[in-house]
Amino acid sequence: MLSKTSPGFLQRFVAMVFLLLCFGSIFFIYYKPNLSSWLCPEVTWSFDHICSDTCLQIIQNENIMKIGVNNSCVVDYDLVKQKLINDVVEEHNRESQEHTLVLMWAWPFGKLVNVDSCKSLYGISGCVFTDDRRLYNEANAVIFHHRDIQGDLQNLAKMPRPPRQKWVWMNMESPDNSVKLSNWDLFNLTSSYRQDSDVWVPYGRIVDVSKEDVAFQIPTKSKLVCWIVSNWNPDFRRVKYYNEFSQHINIKAYGRHFSRYVNNKDYPKIISSCKFYLSFENSIHKDYITEKLFIPMMLGTIPVVLGPSRENYEKFIPSDSFIHVDDFKSPQELAEHLKALDQNQEMYEHYFSWRKDFVAQRTDFGREHACRICDHVTRDKGYRVFKNLDKWYWP
Structure with a gap:
């Protein structure tokens, strides 16, 4: 339902006023037939056509005919329409200051x-x-x-x-x-x-679990590490890191760069099927933590982040909910850590302890x-x- 202060309501109000003007014109013509030239010549004397065709056209068409001499309307409907809009806005401002x-x-x-x-x-x-x-x-x-x-x-x-x-x-x-x-x-x-x-x-946030939320369960995993990327630039830090990291661990890579396009339907399925997801930002800036982090958290996958500092991330998400590349001396050391977690279910599940109290949400831009x-x-x-x-x- 439209609010009485919404633009849609204002337009409907203007439309109603125009319809009332049409009915008034018909009443006037019925009793004053000698003034029929006041109406547009293309309007028939049909009660329905006058209001359903011409009046609606006046409301919808901003380029309606201006005042003419003989066979044209004597009313400048554009000016009337704009005045009605202004009157409605003034009334809105006067009565609804809040x-x-x-x-x-x-x-x-x-x-x-x-x-x-x-x-x-x-x-x-x-x-x-x-x-x-x-x-x-x-x-x-x-x-x-x-x-x-x-x-x-x-x-x-x-x-x-x-x-x-x-x-x-x-x-x-x-x-x-x-x-x-x-x-x-x-x-x-x-x-x-x-x-x-x-x-x-922010791009997303961590919020309290509502009472209606079903208890969290880690999705079934069939892949170790995944990455979906299309914006590929050899100068990006994430690309340089990936090139070395991929030499030490198996990564399922998707996206335009790898000629493995992922549609919206398969996107969540792929991410949730991975134990770890590379949440690598395309540029490194303060607070620039995007949906690349929050979507894996929503889908039950541990994000491995490359972006601003760990301290910056910990302002917004629990410290034990993610893995930061800067915590390791080299990509090879990170690879060994992920392999160890893959073999230790208890250690792996520890990264989901936060899901007992919180859920991740993505911002509706x-x-x-x-x-x-x-x-x-x-x-x-x-x-x-x-x-x-x-x-x-x-x-």
Whole structure:
């Protein structure tokens, strides 16, 4: 069901008003036949056609005919439509000050945000999302996904901004995979995987086990070590490590680089069938710990991580839930450790002790960002400008 403050509700409200105008016109024509020229000439005198065809066309078609002289409509429906929209927005702002209107400059990752999902998933109420840039001046916040604006900064810098409006810079890619911004102090808030962002949204998290969760059981294993990778660069640390590591232990490798494409259906099956999974990040940065870690944890596989320091990982996951490559002097030493765990079931199962109390979750990109940004903007009305984004994110 649409919220009374959602963009869909506003559109339906406008549609209802137009339908009422149509019925009023019919009533007027019925009693004043000499004024029939007030209607568009293509409209028949059929009661149904007048409202079902022309009025709906007026609502849906933004390029409807303007005021003409003889055989054209005398009502500028575009202006009427825009006035009705403005009236609804003003009424919304006047009667529902507790609601926050968030303009998505572009839907992050192409995912639309349902108003009700913020409440049901995160307990966040009072958020209205739209991608209609005509509502720019009414928006409490505008979310800019880095990938969608990195080539459009010149135009953004020239845009006037309402004094109380927040511009939020959002990014989930590492600095190595993001076009660097230089001296652009455009934004008020940041939202990323970095824990020191204004609105922190990690790639995943460890949460308490609910009473409804079934007791965890380690899946049946048929492979020792697995890796699924497509982004292959000989200069990546993970590629160099793999090349040496694979000389000392058998690794089942999948992905575009190995010409063994894995579809969405087989992806979880493969990972859960492996005792260990190589959760190797493509770049090494503070807090850059991606779904490559959380998906194996969700599927009952021990992640072998290559990324930021062990200390960084331990901020977010239990210390005995993963194996870090930096804990070993060489790839060969790591290989020997994994082989020993393969032969000792008790030692192997120790890495799943955390599953008695916790489960791993993966972040719903785009949706969670939008909801938590809205919540932050709603609660924090203070003045804020984020200076030197380039020095913070691209050290």
